[in-house]
Amino acid sequence: MWYVKKLEQLTSREFYDLLKLRIETFIVEQERIYQELDEQDLLALHIFHRDEAGKLDAYGRLFEDGEDLVFGRVLTSLTSRGQGLGGQLVEKILTEAERRWPGRQIRIKAQEQVVGLYQKYGFEISGPSLILEGTPHLPMIYKIKNKP
Template structure:
């Protein structure tokens, strides 16, 4: 089941499983040392897929100044490669179109997953940079124009 909730709408159980997935993935699996939880968690909408009490896909999304953004995008290891990540991106973009259509969608993407975001019409903006020891690049969502 897909859910979109504000921080104060999350149950303590759901927040625990979200934090656990993020920490298990970003801190333990990817061995990144940085503050995983931050103030954006309090402001963001949290979008996640839950089955049998387990969080299998997650991202947080928020308005960041003059653009709509999402981050902390993560898929549980047991369901990677099943299309759940594609579903999550599509859900986020649909939400952005319906609630924040006047804002461009811009993300900071780990350079290791650029092709994934490029499949969803994100284009690289600017030059790569390092943040907290992690190589990132900014990407802007630019949907393909369809001709009628």
């Protein structure tokens, strides 16, 4: 089941689970050393999925940054990869962005290995490769359609 919540709507267990999965993915699995918890968590919409057993298996966060929207910390659990959940997560993020902020632009920094996923949804590379927390990323943009 999919959920979209602001920080103050998350239960303490939900917040624990999403931070645990983010740390497992970005800090432990990808061996990146950086401050995982940041001020954006206070502003973001936390979009996540729990499987039938209640285990958190996909997560991303979406927030405003000036005139643009930004999303990040996009992940699927190691045991759930390759099942289309990442694509479903991107669709949920875009649907939420379009519903709340029609006509806005989304700006992301995508890890190079997942650029193709975002291109399937209409994202375009908008600049040269850059290194963030020791990992190559590409800046990308997506223009949200105006509501009719």
